[in-house]
Amino acid sequence: MKTIKTAAMDADTRAYHERFMRDAIAMAELALKSDETPVGCVFVKDGEIIGRGGNETNRTLNGTRHAEFVAIAGILEKNPMGVLKETDLYVTVEPCVMCASMLRQYGVRAVYFGCWNERFGGTGGVLNIHSDPSVDTPMPVYGGIFREEAIMLLRKFYVQENEKAPEPKQKKTRELKTEIAPTDIHAPKS
Amino acid sequence: MSTPDAAASSIEPLGIVARRGQLLPLKTKDEVRAALETYRVYVVEVPAKHANAVKDVIQAALPDLRTSDFGHLRRVVQFKFLPPHLQKTFSPPSRLPRGDEEEEPNVSEDALAEELDAVRFFLVSPTRYIQHADLLLALRQKPPFDIAAAPPRILYATVPALAPTSAEQAARWSIDYWPIAYKNTNPYGPHPSLVTRNTAEIQDEVGHWLALAKATGGQICGLGLGENIGCVVVDKTSSVSKVIAVTGDCRWRSPTGGPMPKEGHGNVMAHAVERAIAMVAKKRLRVARTDPNLLDRQLFCDSPLTDLERHFFAMDNLLPNGYLCVDLDIYITHEPCVMCSMAILHSRFRRCVIGRRMPLTGGLSADVTIKKDNGGIKPGNGLGHGIFWRPSELNWKFLAWDWVDEDNTDAISSIKDTMHV
Numbered sequence: 283m284k285t286i287k288t289a290a291m292d293a294d295t296r297a298y299h300e301r302f303m304r305d306a307i308a309m310a311e312l313a314l315k316s317d318e319t320p321v322g323c324v325f326v327k328d329g330e331i332i333g334r335g336g337n338e339t340n341r342t343l344n345g346t347r348h349a350e351f352v353a354i355a356g357i358l359e360k361n362p363m364g365v366l367k368e369t370d371l372y373v374t375v376e377p378c379v380m381c382a383s384m385l386r387q388y389g390v391r392a393v394y395f396g397c398w399n400e401r402f403g404g405t406g407g408v409l410n411i412h413s414d415p416s417v418d419t420p421m422p423v424y425g426g427i428f429r430e431e432a433i434m435l436l437r438k439f440y441v442q443e444n445e446k447a448p449e450p451k452q453k454k455t456r457e458l459k460t461e462i463a464p465t466d467i468h469a470p471k472s
Numbered sequence: 473m474s475t476p477d478a479a480a481s482s483i484e485p486l487g488i489v490a491r492r493g494q495l496l497p498l499k500t501k502d503e504v505r506a507a508l509e510t511y512r513v514y515v516v517e518v519p520a521k522h523a524n525a526v527k528d529v530i531q532a533a534l535p536d537l538r539t540s541d542f543g544h545l546r547r548v549v550q551f552k553f554l555p556p557h558l559q560k561t562f563s564p565p566s567r568l569p570r571g572d573e574e575e576e577p578n579v580s581e582d583a584l585a586e587e588l589d590a591v592r593f594f595l596v597s598p599t600r601y602i603q604h605a606d607l608l609l610a611l612r613q614k615p616p617f618d619i620a621a622a623p624p625r626i627l628y629a630t631v632p633a634l635a636p637t638s639a640e641q642a643a644r645w646s647i648d649y650w651p652i653a654y655k656n657t658n659p660y661g662p663h664p665s666l667v668t669r670n671t672a673e674i675q676d677e678v679g680h681w682l683a684l685a686k687a688t689g690g691q692i693c694g695l696g697l698g699e700n701i702g703c704v705v706v707d708k709t710s711s712v713s714k715v716i717a718v719t720g721d722c723r724w725r726s727p728t729g730g731p732m733p734k735e736g737h738g739n740v741m742a743h744a745v746e747r748a749i750a751m752v753a754k755k756r757l758r759v760a761r762t763d764p765n766l767l768d769r770q771l772f773c774d775s776p777l778t779d780l781e782r783h784f785f786a787m788d789n790l791l792p793n794g795y796l797c798v799d800l801d802i803y804i805t806h807e808p809c810v811m812c813s814m815a816i817l818h819s820r821f822r823r824c825v826i827g828r829r830m831p832l833t834g835g836l837s838a839d840v841t842i843k844k845d846n847g848g849i850k851p852g853n854g855l856g857h858g859i860f861w862r863p864s865e866l867n868w869k870f871l872a873w874d875w876v877d878e879d880n881t882d883a884i885s886s887i888k889d890t891m892h893v
């Protein structure tokens with residue numbers, strides 16, 4: 283199953299999805315304000331947002347605290363696991379390989395994302411974890427909703443990071459960050 | 473205290489006995505591909521003294537030919553070095569003008585050997601570069617094939633498409649395909665010397681850590697909170713190994729803390745690897761004098777839940793200023809799922825050992841499984857992701873090994889083969 287580009291959608295359908303992507307972008311902006319890689323997401327069930335999340339990797343020192351994990355942790359505090367099978371994800375950047383696998387294991391109904399993630403993308407950007415052979419059913423994925431806005435937020439983050447760069451950081455961290463680009467998580471090449 | 477003793481002293485007081493066995497480096501995605509791909513090549517029989525002239529003819533006829541693309545294949549080969557199946561098809565050599573025509577024609581066995589000595593088998597190019605007829609035409613232009621009586625014999629061989637990744641593989645291919653040159657490098661995975669060095673560095677301790685991983689998985693499974701899966705994170709940057717985190721799988725733990733009904737895959741985020749990574753992060757926050765429970769959430773299950781988990785979590789044994797899981801090793805009872813494999817990569821671990829492969833769900837192995845006609849999959853060797861070593865696509869890589877128990881007692885508790893570890 284190929285990742286579908288949302289440019290092909292009719293106006294009404296696109297408007298429906300754009301509404302939720304706006305909320306995902308708001309979460310990404312919030313992440314940016316907390317010095318996190320600006321990636322945000324919302325989970326939608328029956329036309330209602332049931333969970334929100336933004337990246338928390340920097341504050342937690344945990345490279346796996348992506349927006350999708352944060353949102354699902356919130357949702358499952360109040361809902362049974364099965365609810366995710368009737369829920370769609372809207373996320374500003376294509377889910378990484380890790381998140382794509384997690385979403386498919388939970389059985390999330392569909393994924394809508396903004397820009398592609400050419401470094402770690404798990405739903406077409408690098409690997410196809412949503413559709414590759416697996417014990418789980420494939421997961422439909424649609425990409426390209428407010429792509430430019432998502433990229434712009436990531437650019438802002440790089441600028442913000444570079445401005446802070448002169449202040450002394452732990453040597454190891456700094457070396458790694460320059461070697462591997464400003465951010466390892468959810469960073470498209472474009 | 474030597475390192476294995478340190479490992480023993482970490483687990484023996486806990487009543488855990490080390491497993492005995494061997495490490496097997498996992499094959500990378502490219503290594504698997506390299507071992508499988510072949511193509512056809514043209515081979516021309518040439519008089520030994522004309523080998524260089526024919527090489528020039530080919531170079532002129534095929535200006536786009538990049539011989540470096542098949543640098544692993546010997547270009548000019550003597551009959552005696554051909555693999556047996558090619559010796560059979562290529563023999564006997566044709567009589568070509570060699571400048572020794574005045575000698576008596578001879579048909580003895582010695583003479584045949586001499587004939588064979590005087591010819592070379594020249595690997596022209598992969599067949600995709602030129603059609604048979606055009607190759608014939610090109611060869612006919614120059615000596616030794618420019619006289620009517622001496623038409624070239626154009627032969628075929630199947631060869632490995634990519635360079636070998638070990639001396640053993642090169643030797644095997646030289647018998648199965650075509651004489652191979654091995655340059656003691658591995659363009660498709662970690663350099664052999666790197667693997668050897670790292671294997672030597674950890675092998676005396678692996679049995680200890682895998683036993684500890686199993687024990688911790690067993691504890692939490694015993695509480696009904698998860699599957700029989702566990703992992704151990706070790707810092708082996710100094711001479712004495714330090715256990716940083718020990719966790720079990722926690723997928724059946726409800727938001728309120730008790731066991732929950734086993735539906736679907738349970739709480740995916742509570743896999744042992746995810747919990748271990750979270751506990752390393754919490755230790756880092758603690759070392760940095762920040763609240764370790766910052767942004768914590770029940771569903772992550774990243775607080776210690778059993779005696780074993782608490783025992784190792786309580787130790788403040790991480791150096792300050794570390795970054796994610798850089799320089800740390802992770803030992804897991806089973807091959808981690810795709811999510812956890814990528815979590816290990818995101819966290820920049822150094823080395824990973826798995827106690828058992830999971831062909832239907834594992835993310836590390838690069839071996840490919842067999843697809844069923846109905847689109848499903850049946851047990852094979854793996855899903856083919858090979859997430860630990862894909863440097864051209866993912867920006868981190870680490871060494872990974874499978875473990876084979878010596879006494880074959882299946883010391884590892886078996887879990888369903890459709891389970892995500």
Ligand SMILES: [Zn+2]
Pocket residue numbers: 348350377378379380381382
């Ligand atoms: Zn992710």
Ligand SMILES: [Zn+2]
Pocket residue numbers: 743744745808809810811812813892893
């Ligand atoms: Zn997992």
